[in-house]
Amino acid sequence: MAEQKAPQKWGLVVDLDRCTGCNACIAACSMENNIPxxxxxxxxxxxxxxxxxxxxxxxxxxxxxxxxxxxxxxxxCGNAPCEPVCPVFASVHSEEEQIxxxxxxxxxxxxxxxxNCPYHARQFNYFDYELPEPMNxxxxxxxxxxxxxxMEKCTFCVQRIVRGRQKAAAEGREVEDGEIQPACxxxxxxxxxxxxxxxxxxxxxxxxxxxxxxxxxxxxxGTLPRVTYLKGGGRYGG
Amino acid sequence: MAAETNLLQAVKPAEHAEExxxxxxxxxxxxREEMNRMVMEAMTTTxxxxxxxxxxxxxxxxxxxxxxxxxxILTGIGVAGVRRPIFWGVFIVTFxxxxxxxxxxxxxxxxxxxxxxxxxxxxxxxxxxxxxxxLAAGALYPLIHLGRVWVFYWMIPYPxxxxxxxxxxxxxxxxxxxxxxxxLSSTIYLYLPLVPDLAMARDRTKGWRHTIYKLLALxxxxxxxxxxxxxxxxxxxxxxxIPVMFSVHTIVSWDFAVGMVAGWHSTIFGPYFIVxxxxxxxxxxxxxxxxxxxxxKHFDYFIRVEHFDALGKLLLVFSMAWAYxxxxxxxxxxxxxxxxxxxxxxxHATGPAAWVWYTMLICNVAIPWLTLWNKTIRRTPWAMFIxxxxxxxxxxxxxxxxxxxxxxxxxxxxxWGVYNPQWTEISxxxxxxxxxxxxxxxxxxxxxxxxxxxxxxxQMAHTLxxxxxxxxxxxxxxxx
Amino acid sequence: MKQPKPWWQQPGFRVGIALVLxxxxxxxxxxxxxxxxxxxxxxxxxxxxxxxxxxxxxxxxPGTAWGPNAGLPGIDKCWGCHQQVQKKSPExxxxxxxxxxxxxxxxxxxxxxxEFVHFNHQPHVSAGIACETxxxxxxxxxxAEPQPRQNMGWCLSCHQKMAPEQWTKLSDCATCHY
Numbered sequence: 001m002a003e004q005k006a007p008q009k010w011g012l013v014v015d016l017d018r019c020t021g022c023n024a025c026i027a028a029c030s031m032e033n034n035i036p037x038x039x040x041x042x043x044x045x046x047x048x049x050x051x052x053x054x055x056x057x058x059x060x061x062x063x064x065x066x067x068x069x070x071x072x073x074x075x076x077c078g079n080a081p082c083e084p085v086c087p088v089f090a091s092v093h094s095e096e097e098q099i100x101x102x103x104x105x106x107x108x109x110x111x112x113x114x115x116n117c118p119y120h121a122r123q124f125n126y127f128d129y130e131l132p133e134p135m136n137x138x139x140x141x142x143x144x145x146x147x148x149x150x151m152e153k154c155t156f157c158v159q160r161i162v163r164g165r166q167k168a169a170a171e172g173r174e175v176e177d178g179e180i181q182p183a184c185x186x187x188x189x190x191x192x193x194x195x196x197x198x199x200x201x202x203x204x205x206x207x208x209x210x211x212x213x214x215x216x217x218x219x220x221x222g223t224l225p226r227v228t229y230l231k232g233g234g235r236y237g238g
Numbered sequence: 239m240a241a242e243t244n245l246l247q248a249v250k251p252a253e254h255a256e257e258x259x260x261x262x263x264x265x266x267x268x269x270r271e272e273m274n275r276m277v278m279e280a281m282t283t284t285x286x287x288x289x290x291x292x293x294x295x296x297x298x299x300x301x302x303x304x305x306x307x308x309x310x311i312l313t314g315i316g317v318a319g320v321r322r323p324i325f326w327g328v329f330i331v332t333f334x335x336x337x338x339x340x341x342x343x344x345x346x347x348x349x350x351x352x353x354x355x356x357x358x359x360x361x362x363x364x365x366x367x368x369x370x371x372x373l374a375a376g377a378l379y380p381l382i383h384l385g386r387v388w389v390f391y392w393m394i395p396y397p398x399x400x401x402x403x404x405x406x407x408x409x410x411x412x413x414x415x416x417x418x419x420x421x422l423s424s425t426i427y428l429y430l431p432l433v434p435d436l437a438m439a440r441d442r443t444k445g446w447r448h449t450i451y452k453l454l455a456l457x458x459x460x461x462x463x464x465x466x467x468x469x470x471x472x473x474x475x476x477x478x479x480i481p482v483m484f485s486v487h488t489i490v491s492w493d494f495a496v497g498m499v500a501g502w503h504s505t506i507f508g509p510y511f512i513v514x515x516x517x518x519x520x521x522x523x524x525x526x527x528x529x530x531x532x533x534x535k536h537f538d539y540f541i542r543v544e545h546f547d548a549l550g551k552l553l554l555v556f557s558m559a560w561a562y563x564x565x566x567x568x569x570x571x572x573x574x575x576x577x578x579x580x581x582x583x584x585x586h587a588t589g590p591a592a593w594v595w596y597t598m599l600i601c602n603v604a605i606p607w608l609t610l611w612n613k614t615i616r617r618t619p620w621a622m623f624i625x626x627x628x629x630x631x632x633x634x635x636x637x638x639x640x641x642x643x644x645x646x647x648x649x650x651x652x653x654w655g656v657y658n659p660q661w662t663e664i665s666x667x668x669x670x671x672x673x674x675x676x677x678x679x680x681x682x683x684x685x686x687x688x689x690x691x692x693x694x695x696x697q698m699a700h701t702l703x704x705x706x707x708x709x710x711x712x713x714x715x716x717x718x
Numbered sequence: 719m720k721q722p723k724p725w726w727q728q729p730g731f732r733v734g735i736a737l738v739l740x741x742x743x744x745x746x747x748x749x750x751x752x753x754x755x756x757x758x759x760x761x762x763x764x765x766x767x768x769x770x771x772x773x774x775x776x777x778x779x780p781g782t783a784w785g786p787n788a789g790l791p792g793i794d795k796c797w798g799c800h801q802q803v804q805k806k807s808p809e810x811x812x813x814x815x816x817x818x819x820x821x822x823x824x825x826x827x828x829x830x831x832x833e834f835v836h837f838n839h840q841p842h843v844s845a846g847i848a849c850e851t852x853x854x855x856x857x858x859x860x861x862a863e864p865q866p867r868q869n870m871g872w873c874l875s876c877h878q879k880m881a882p883e884q885w886t887k888l889s890d891c892a893t894c895h896y
Contacts, residue, residue, distance in 0.1 A: 042316075045321055046321040046322050046655050047316070047321050047322065055650075055652045056652075057652065081497070081498045084405070084407040084408060084496075085407075085408050085409065085410070085496065085497060086405055086408055087392075087393045087404050087405055087408040087410040087411045087414070088392045088393060088402075088404055088405060089402065089404075089405050106392070106402070107385070107386070108384050108385065108386050108387075108389050108390060108392055108393065109315065109384050109385015109386045110383070110384060110385075110410055111320070111325035111326065111383075111385065112325075112408070112409075112410060112493075112497070114322070114323070114325040115323075115325050115326055115497060115499060115645055116497040116498060116499060118498060118648065118649050118650075119650070120322060120323045120648070120650065120653040123322065124315070124320075124322070124325060124385065125314070125385070126314050126315055126316030126320075127313060127314035127316040128314060147386075148313075148314035148315070148316075148385065148386075149314060149315060149384070149385025149386040150385060150386065151385075218649060218650075221498060
């Protein structure tokens with residue numbers, strides 16, 4: 001690339017009107033990112049490792065009760081609370097990708113970042129987890145398998161971003177809109193998740209984000225999240 | 239402050255009539271050689287009970303601390319009770335507790351020295367030892383709570399092949415630097431006034447003790463020039479260590495206040511933590527003085543009810559100051575109007591773990607305020623022992639409220655959680671208590687626990703003068 | 719009367735200390751040495767001869783052109799040439815045996831990255847970095863030898879030197895670690 005251009009700002013738009021709460025995004029995320037299964041007891045105690053979890057709330061009074069879903073992943077804050085508190089730069093802002101990185105091999109496990117994250121999006125490896133027999137064969141070689149004592153979180157599938165960029169550079173072109181998709185976006189059957197370059201006003205994600213229904217999680221904290229939600233109207237299945 | 243703590247001003251003429259000034263250590267001098275002998279005897283006398291305690295505590299350190307910690311390193315932090323969203327638990331609570339305890343030594347020996355509070359003299363060393371050993375116990379926790387303790391050195395700034403430095407914006411790096419500074423300076427500050435006493439011990443011992451004291455006393459002969467330089471050094475250090483002490487607990491409080499956790503992000507945390515630290519530290523000094531007075535030979539001569547009385551007054555003042563800051567936290571949240579902070583503070587008092595909050599208030603406010611105003615209670619050592627133990631229970635509850643209970647109820651109610659401490663955490667917390675007691679117990683028979691020269695200096699300065707029929711205490715200024 | 723020597727001056731004690739020091743030193747030296755010797759390969763492949771004959775590296779390791787892994791040649795690739803070449807050496811007999819049994823050659827990779835480092839050959843090759851910059855001079859090796867001191871600072875210093883205008887990108891943690 002000859003001329004220096006502004007780095008792409010990756011962003012995610014979640015249309016809650018389309019989310020059916022099917023949790024396909026969670027399954028896809030776990031498979032893509034080598035997230036281990038921690039077992040029933042650990043999940044019950046609150047140690048389930050999910051980079052992406054579905055906040056399910058019940059609205060209304062019985063029997064007129066409806067679920068509301070809100071998939072929550074790392075919001076890739078532009079002004080992230082987890083970054084300044086890490087003593088070793090394991091939680092660090094990527095100048096290139098404009099997202100928040102979790103550098104597993106640098107993490108010493110103070111867990112300060114996780115306390116400071118208002119979205120509770122960061123997860124901790126409490127133990128070394130073994131994947132059961134057939135599952136360990138499809139670990140993703142592009143993603144580090146984390147060991148005990150390390151923080152981890154949604155990375156917007158940075159391995160796919162890096163790979164997509166390298167592919168585009170090898171072919172001598174720019175990355176196209178929609179070419180790079182995190183696993184959750186790829187898996188969403190309802191198309192509720194849209195990923196793209198939000199610094200480009202023409203990208204699909206930017207166009208979707210210009211919506212009256214838009215809001216961001218805990219916007220008032222000034223974290224500048226990179227994930228935009230479109231408020232759902234509560235019309236399920238139609 | 240000086241007026242609060244100065245003995246001579248505390249003894250008011252009206253009370254003076256009923257109180258014999260000879261009850262005070264400063265007006266009850268004994269010959270130099272006899273006092274030296276008393277301290278030496280206290281240091282060298284070891285009973286069977288002492289050895290049983292020492293061995294039991296040593297086993298406690300090995301099993302409760304290092305056994306449980308080793309197991310945790312090998313299996314993972316999961317054996318502790320931390321969970322999302324409560325990533326800090328008993329470890330950080332106990333860390334703050336020990337760093338708090340360690341403030342007493344500097345407070346007693348530096349601030350009271352600077353303000354020339356005479357009652358400090360016999361127990362400055364006991365308090366300074368608490369600082370050093372409290373820090374030693376506390377400084378383990380930043381390592382214990384790490385997920386990968388084997389790479390802890392990445393937090394140290396040193397040039398390396400990775401071209402990486404620690405993040406100097408992180409409060410944990412400040413913490414690391416502050417604690418090492420404090421540990422170093424408090425150790426030096428413990429050592430400086432120890433030199434003349436080590437020389438005293440050197441001249442009165444044989445064998446291995448003599449060899450050690452000879453090395454440690456640095457050839458002290460007690461000439462005028464040496465005394466002049468020592469006094470000067472102690473004076474400089476006393477002033478220099480006070481800001482270090484304030485900075486350390488302020489930085490510990492910044493671990494929380496710098497974060498954006500609702501209930502932590504408060505400007506009041508710095509002074510709030512310092513006042514809490516001094517309250518818990520002075521309480522621990524009283525606890526230890528009671529134990530020393532009852533277990534060590536001749537200590538009933540050095541540690542007297544007047545000292546419990548004076549420290550009791552200090553405790554009452556600090557308990558009130560603590561209550562003020564506690565109240566202030568609510569005031570700030572009410573004035574700031576952040577709904578999440580308000581909710582956290584409400585849940586402290588009404589949530590499932592509200593008993594911790596009530597324990598804190600009862601032990602830190604109700605009990606000191608109801609008892610310490612009373613001179614009879616202040617002058618009853620065993621009552622003071624129980625009260626000060628309860629204050630430290632209350633201060634532990636305060637840190638417990640601030641850390642896991644606040645983390646459990648953050649801005650998104652979907653993610654609220656309850657934290658259950660596990661046996662590993664409790665074992666390690668008890669293990670550091672064993673470590674502290676073990677080190678203290680060992681040191682009590684290795685170094686003179688009473689700064690003899692300070693007591694003698696004080697007794698030389700204090701005299702009873704006859705004015706007509708009355709005997710009036712008078713004190714000479716020793717320093718310029 | 720002759721004073722007995724204190725324990726630290728006893729010859730036995732001193733010899734013991736010397737032995738312990740010697741063992742520690744020897745252990746350290748051999749540990750360093752052992753990491754530098756090439757692993758046992760199924761066939762003692764003479765890199766020097768092939769490179770000397772003018773075979774380009776990418777002929778046998780073509781993955782460098784498009785992907786992260788360079789790739790190790792299979793029997794088809796070797797046999798493509800060696801079918802025509804006389805099989806005089808015992809090493810070639812081994813190759814012939816693998817071909818006869820239709821078995822893959824169990825090459826042992828030498829230049830391996832830790833699991834948390836994601837190295838991609840393709841951008842490096844397209845940037846014109848010569849193979850010997852990282853893999854050493856193959857004209858002087860038979861089997862591939864591990865190269866010393868290839869740590870993170872080594873990667874970074876090259877990134878800084880070769881492409882200073884792209885330093886932001888090339889010093890980003892996500893360039894290699896994810």
